[in-house]
Amino acid sequence: xxxxxxxxxxxxxxxxxxxxxxxxxxxxxxxxxxxxxxxxxxxxxxxxxxxxxxxxxxxxxxxxxxxxxxxxxxxxxxxxxxxxxxxxxxxxxxxxxxxxxxxxxxxxx
Numbered sequence: 001x002x003x004x005x006x007x008x009x010x011x012x013x014x015x016x017x018x019x020x021x022x023x024x025x026x027x028x029x030x031x032x033x034x035x036x037x038x039x040x041x042x043x044x045x046x047x048x049x050x051x052x053x054x055x056x057x058x059x060x061x062x063x064x065x066x067x068x069x070x071x072x073x074x075x076x077x078x079x080x081x082x083x084x085x086x087x088x089x090x091x092x093x094x095x096x097x098x099x100x101x102x103x104x105x106x107x108x109x
Contacts, residue, residue, distance in 0.1 A: 010045045012052040019057065024066040031057040032090045039093065058101075071098050 034054040
């Protein structure tokens with residue numbers, strides 16, 4: 001906690017500082033790491049800190065259009081059947097979150 005009682009955002013600040021220095025692929029991998037921290041309950045600092053870092057990275061990748069491309073590529077990659085178990089788990093987690101944020105339309109999705 002900070003002196004004002006706010007949660008310390010160490011992970012968030014680290015990603016904020018590095019985000020513009022990394023390419024979209026590196027930021028996407030960082031997003032997946034944050035998702036694993038959140039869903040696996042293994043925190044470097046706090047759940048809140050990891051959630052804020054995830055939101056930061058998600059919004060950055062969303063604004064750049066990378067998430068839409070990553071969504072298509074993840075679906076293609078999984079359909080190919082040529083993924084290692086860890087990669088498959090990461091891509092499935094990403095697709096689950098993506099579907100929650102962007103639910104498919106009832107017809108045609």
